[in-house]
Amino acid sequence: MPEISTNLLSQRVLDMVESATIKMAQLARELNEQGKSVISLSLGEPDFDTPQHIKDAAKKALDDGYTKYTPVPGLVELRKAITNKFKRDNNLDYSPSQIVVSNGAKQSIANLALALLNPGDEVIVFTPYWVSYYEIIRLAEGVPVTVSAGIENDYKVKPEDVAAAITDRTKFVIFSSPCNPTGSVYSKAEFEAIAEVLAPYPDIYIVADEIYEYINFTGSTFSIGSLPQLKDRVITVNGFAKGFAMTGWRLGYIG
Incomplete structure (x- = not known):
């Protein structure tokens, strides 16, 4: 595509x-291409390949003609x-009608932000957070409201801090568990306290x-x-990228 002037x-x-993670990953690639030994701690990329049975199924799907338009939310199967x-x-x-397949979990989150947020609506995000x-x-013209989930509490947010961040403009709260980037995992009891x-x-x-x-x-x-x-108010985002080493396949879903 042509170069586009920033004023347009x-x-x-x-x-x-x-x-920042994309920027760091690109820098690491460039340095590796220059022959320098660099360990990249940027993108969440499994160090194994996509399992063979998944690759075989994809090849078979291509041979069987699965190359046409699909329903907007994804194949029913x-x-x-x-x-x-x-x-x-x-x-x-x-x-199945409550599931939407997307080009990765990131697109799922972007889709729901664009669908739910009006200008000025607030979203509570816990720090450290995925960039x-x-x-x-x-x-999406929303306002991120950050709440600390620091090391002093094992990188988990305290229920009282969530309560303090809620206003009449709060539209949703994002939980990452297991958390990117800290690795913290919330227990049932911890989620129950937040549910209260x-x-x-x-x-x-x-x-x-x-x-x-x-x-x-x-x-x-x-x-x-x-x-x-909470079941009627929770939107769950997941995908195949991390657990199945399919980051380049760009396949996520939301329910």
């Missing part, structure tokens, strides 16, 4: 900040499989980013959406 770009694009996964692994009950949350919210704080605010949604679900060394995971008192 929209203000929302000009206001965006480049992803795939959405049914995702509902089965949600039930089996997360105790979440969805129908793209902030810019996605701003792109959110109970008086039925119009506030909870976005559960569970993309790192299978990269977890604690031995347990719990999906906040499985709490009965």
Whole structure:
């Protein structure tokens, strides 16, 4: 595409900040290409290849003619499989009509931000956070409200700090568990304590980013959406990139 003068770009694009992880990854690639030995700690990239049975299935799908337009929310067979996964692994009950497949979990989060946020709506984000949350919210003309989830509390937010951040403009809260970038994992009891704080605010949604679900060394995971008192307000984001080493496939989903 041609070079576009910055004075022709929209203000929302000009206001965006480049992803630090992407910038670091590109620098690491360039240095490696120059023959320098660099260990990149930027992108969340598994160090193994996509499992062979997945690659074989993709090749077979191509040979079988799966190259046409699909339904907008994704193939029905795939959405049914995702509902089965949600039930089996997360105790979440969805129908295929409640699942939308996307070009990665990042696009799922961007889609819901654009769908839910009006200018000036607030989104509570816990620090440290994945860098793209902030810019996605701003792109959707929302206002990120940061709340510390620091080392003094094992990088988990305190319920009282969540309560203090809620205003009449709060539209949703983002939870990342297992957390990118800290690795913290919330327990059922910890989510229940947060649910008590959110109970008086039925119009506030909870976005559960569970993309790192299978990269977890604690031995347990719990999906906040499985709490009965919150299940109708939780939007769960996941994908195949991390757990199945499919980062380049760009395949995520939301329910």
